[in-house]
Amino acid sequence: MTMTASSLDITVDDISVTYSNAKLALYNASCMVMPGTITALVGPNGSGKSTLFKSIMGFLQPSQGKIRVGGFPVQKVQKRQLMAYVPxxxxxxxxxxxxxxxxxxxxxxxxxxxxxxxxxxxxxxxMESLERVGLVDFRNHQIGELSGGQKKRAFLARALAQEGKVILLDEPFTGVDVKTEKRIIDLLLQLKQEGHTILVSTHDLASVSTFCDRTILLNQTILASGTTQEVFTEDNLTMAFGGLPISSLRQMTGQMTGQSSHIVNRQTSQNAEVEA
Amino acid sequence: MIDVLTTAWNWIAEPLQYGFLRQAIWVSAFVGLVCAVLSCYVTLKGWSLMGDAVSHAVVPGVVISYALGIPFAVGAFAFGFGATVAIGYIKSKTRLKEDAVIGVVFTGFFAFGLVLVTKIPSNIDLFHILFGNVLGISRQDIIQTLIAGTLTLAVILLRRKDLLLFCFDPNHAKAIGLNTQMMYYTLLSVLALTIVTALQTAGIIMVVAMLVTPGATAYLLTDRFDRMLMISVAASVSACVLGTYFSYHFDVSTGGSIVVLLTVFFVLAMVFAPKYGLFAQRFRQRVYKKQLDEMSSPP
Structure with a gap:
């Protein structure tokens, strides 16, 4: 919770993950989470979002490639309490x-x-962490007694207490109401101000454009990455969410898609790593 | 009134005249304590079947120990722990689900033990391994029980918070740089040690109950781990002491009466638990229904 130390980046370099049933969950994924940003990891169900998350957190060992956080290997990052995870x-x-x-x-x-x-x-x-998420009065409750939004905030408080410079949130908005969502987003924006690097996995495209500086688009591999505006093009989204009709996507992302589709596409976006 | 008190006193005091019974009572109470502590972790981790597996897998170890003239605890621990390693290995290398792997491994170990018992000449009574024999426990066996039990309690006491975190959220444990692989094996080895502790008293069939039921009973009664631990120990130790009395007074199996008592405690908790009991649930449903009715009916 201090602003002193500099922010950390996450570098994912050519990661492939195979599960024991020989299913390839992720292949040749390379991307970078810029230090001090809120970055969204977006992709349909089964696109490997959780797999990439688990690889970054060191919960599973990629069969190929390497991951660095602030230049350190994951194990060192864990030992130094630099990275927190909200499940x-x-x-x-x-x-x-x-x-x-x-x-x-x-x-x-x-x-x-x-x-x-x-x-x-x-x-x-x-106590300070509980205060920040507004759960001081609930501190003696058994965790199951909390509402959906309070549950999320409890685990966010745990991440705050860990004082990690990098925070990963796995689907933080599923099953929470709009009010809680806003509250969590406000907190994330504050944390960004304090120099945290935040990676959020989500399939809620509508909220991404409201608070995420950058977006990584994933489906088995990295389809695009860059600022949210750059990434949210019709082409990219069609590529990622192939099965869905475009109109529904446009609805989900608001005017963002319409605006940016003609300005930037995946070839010109600076950080895009496109796999054919 | 006096008569009743005298009778009760005699009921308690009479068995205490006998050295072997005094011994049986405190040994089983100690075993009850060790099992109760571990059972909280077993219940929360969902490792009941693993406990079953380890308890059966120790049999060949016991037989080989006797044949080689080494302490039974050493062989039992080696095979119990070995079985869990085998289970972990097979699970990671095949597409089988864990319960299938456990089923295959522990029956295999057990059958191997059965073959050994019938082939290697020894004075082992298979019945005692299966169902325990706390009344006839030898001095050496008591010493081994005490060592294994004390070791278990020490490990759990010192590492209890990490082990609890490992049961609750192994991912977070990993994220803060703890060695989860080591915690996994620590928990497995104390599980094997507990079974070694209980082997002579409860036997490998009954030990499963002692490893699951106290924790399961306590889990129904509270939402706090510390309280769960205390309730579990209280239920287990009292069942062990009372069970030994019953087995003396009614001339029935000691292990059997202990487990029957534990099961009675469980059923009582299941029915009467203040928050999660069947009655409490029924009562809450009635209250909700009444509130709903009041809301829907016009004033």
Missing amino acids: QSDEVDWNFPVSVFEVVMMGRYGYMNIFRTPRQKDRRIV
């Missing part, structure tokens, strides 16, 4: 007997001794 809601066991406070405290474990004894500082940071 999808359905990855969490909401019946688990832990309180909101305890979950947020888990964000501090990496700073503690091996018995994980919280110090005064850890407690203070946990």
Whole structure:
């Protein structure tokens, strides 16, 4: 939560991921998340968003390629508490007997001794994080007692408590109402101001153009990446969401597609890495 | 009134005259304690079937230990832990789901043990391995039980927060740089150690109940891990002590009565738990329905 240290980038260099059932989830994916930006990772279901996320977080080992965060390999980034992860809601066991406070405290474990004894500082940071997401009054609730939006915020508070420079959010807007969505977006914009690098995976195209500086378009490989305006062209979106009729896409993205389609296309966009 | 008290006192005191019974009571209470602590983790991690697997897989280890003249705990631990490694390896190398792999591996280990028991000459009573024999437990066996149990408790006590995090959110554990692979094997080895602890008392069939039921009962009663741990220990230790009494007074199997008591506790919790019990759920539904009716009916 400090503005001192410089922001970190994420470099994904030629990653391929194969699962044990021989299914290729991701191939030759290269992209860059610029430091200090909010970047959206957009693609249809099954496009490999989660796979790329898990590779960046080091949860799975790509069969090829390398990933650097701020120039460091992922393992070093984990050890230095530089990267925090906000999981999808359905990855969490909401019946688990832990309180909101305890979950947020888990964000501090990496700073503690091996018995994980919280110090005064850890407690203070946990309370500050809870305050930022507005869950102080709910800190003693079991996590399953929270509403959908509060659940998201609880895990966002854990990421804040971890004080990572890079924050990855996996589908943060599924199942939350508009008010909560706005609240989360406001918080993300604040975090950007403080120098965090934020990567958000989503298939909610409408909200992307409102708060994401940059977008990476994914379907098995990187189809395009650049500023959100550059990437949201009709061509690109058709390519990514092939099955969907264009009209529905235009509806989802608002006027953005119409405006930019003639200005920039995937060949000219600076960071586009297009695979035939 | 006095009569009742005297009878109750005799019921409690009479078995304590016998050294072997005093011993059986405190040994089973200790085993109950160790199993109860681990059962909370087993329940939350969803490893009940894994506990079943490890408990059956130790049999060849026990037989080989006796044949070689080494402590049974060593062989049992080696095979119990070996089975879990085999399960992990096969699961990662094939397209099979975990339950199928577990089913194949533990029955294979168990059958191998069965073959060994019938071929290697020893004084092992298969019945005692299967169902336990706390009343006839030898001094050496008690020492091994104590060592294995103390080791388990020490490991869990020291690493309890990390292990809990590993059960709850292994991805986050990894994201903050913890060695999740090591936690996985730590949890598996304390599971194997617990089974070694309970082997002589409860037997490999009954140990599964002691590894699952206390934690499952406590899980129905609370939303906090610390309380869950305490309830689990209380239920397990009291079932172990009472079960041993029952087995003396009614001349029935010790392991059997312990597990029957544990199951009774579970059923009571399932029905009467304040928040998650069947009655509480029924009551809440009625309240909701009433509120709905009041809202829909005109004033």
